[in-house]
Amino acid sequence: MQVTPDLLREIEQFLYREARLLDNRQFHRWAELLAEDLRYWMPMRSNRYPANSKAIASLDEAHQETHDLTEAHELAVMDETRESLIRRIERLDSGFAWAEDPPSRTRHFISNVELEPTENPAEIRAYSNFILYRTRGEREEDFYVGSREDILRRTGETWQITYRKIVLDQSVLSAKNVSNFF
Amino acid sequence: MVAEMQGLVNSERGLVSRRIFIEPDIYQQELERIFARCWLFLCHQSQIPNPGDYFTTYMGEDPVLVMRDSGGSVNAFLNVCRHRGNRLCRAESGNAATITCAYHGWTFGNTGKLVAVPNLQDAYFGELDLDQWNLIPVAQLDDYKGMIFATFDPDAPPLREYLGEMAWYLDSFFDRREGGVEVVGGVHKWVVPCNWKLPAENFGGDAYHVSWSHLSAIRAGFAGDFRLRNTGGSLVSPGQGHCVITLGGGDIAEAPEPELVAYEQDTRPEVVARLGPRAEQVSPIVGTVFPNLSIIRSTSHSFRVWHPKGPGEIEIWAWIFVDKAAPPQVKEALRVNGLRGFGPSGTFEQDDMDNWQECTHTSRGVVSRRYDLNMQMGLGHEEYRPDLGGLASDYRLSESNHRQFYRRWADLMAAEQWQDLPA
Incomplete structure (x- = not known):
């Protein structure tokens, strides 16, 4: 799929609309944007010395850990399918989901949208940055800041998310929980 | 300054003062007398x-x-x-x-x-x-079964003695199969504005909250329905402040994934042979090694440390563990179900945070603080069970473990040295 200014505009509008559905808590409508084969993944960051660091002299270079993001087979904050996300939404519907009762008030800010063609002509890769602001209760405030890498699939007039990798910038999360969607 | 401990914990009556969740002097004394002494x-x-x-x-x-x-x-x-x-x-x-x-x-x-x-x-x-x-x-x-512990106190008893009867309960989490367990790479780390004792007591003995606090996750299919099961189980205090929640022997509390349930069933004879007859009576599912290591192997297989960061804040550091001998697809199912249940986004765990936060914050009120907390469930309905190696409640819901946790806490806070501690 060729990247054009029109396509960029269309994808930006899609991402903004998606953010509005989340902030309006229209989660079932949001779920309609998720592809059947979705992988929705939020790996974890950690503090590592880079390979050129003079703070450390490795005993065994092979076991020096320089990658600051967990890998696919390791721990993640979220590692979801469409089905598990829908179960999370059904949990919110139950009337017993105390982390969201009373609900969070959220605001998603999406920026730095860039498109990149993929090998699949029906799909496009979209990079974006986000701030998810959450306030809850009397004076709780959390900022979840990071980047996303999406693969979006053209389905008729609209798009579906088939892959979303969410990378938060924090290593130790300062929020007491992650009960919203990104 | 040594804070006066008299009257803060009354384990005989099941009453605990809210001062212990909020007062800076008490917190400083915890750092000295609990965290600089315990394993x-x-x-x-x-x-x-x-x-x-x-x-x-x-x-x-x-x-x-x-x-x-x-x-x-x-x-x-x-x-x-x-x-x-x-x-x-x-x-x-x-x-x-x-x-x-x-x-x-x-x-x-x-x-x-x-x-x-x-x-x-x-x-x-x-x-x-x-x-x-x-x-x-x-x-x-x-080290005990791959878990590395340390103490800053040269006079603390050796680790094996410190664990006492808790060692068998740790075996039931970490030594079920040849090779023990290994951790999935990475550690969940996040900040919760609550006192460290609230999660420690919760994992140590709060079977009561599960079917209310976590009902949404249960209803949405992230766990089997605990309420349908009533084959026994009890709260066990193996001594020295350690606490374990058990189900009846043979009860399976896995996430409702066919391969996980099948794995539990298939490995059960091996596990019982390894752990001995006590494993026929009880299935330990959650517990706390005093003071701040907790373990769970129902819905998620995780252990975690509640790192104190002041009286009103903790960092949770949580791992997911798997039997080393488990096949790759079981390890993967444990990874995925583990982080979906427990961890910052855990469908179970996220609902706990609010409760612990508010229990901590309301303790700021000087009038609220005058009123003791109630840990009286099942008071008097507990007995020492030699077959279980500890004080055990007569029913699967009780606050008997809470009472033992806070009794140990008070004993450590009052004792100037290990020799002064009651058994």
């Missing part, structure tokens, strides 16, 4: 398998560096440069022959030895005795 969990052997591997953590509020030296021995030190007290190692894990302080460049070997000081000859005139300025080691370090 605390550092990390799992599978995190640092190779010579030079290290992991940085905390014992109480003291930063600690756990390192496997070039010879393969595990040591732990204050992660603090002896020169000016800078935090020495800034990475969470890695591999090191030496680590150099970012401030003036003092360099320590992976045995904790100070090996290089810039300007040693010209500025120190060669007069600094390096051997006097090695990293400060913990007083004792030991």
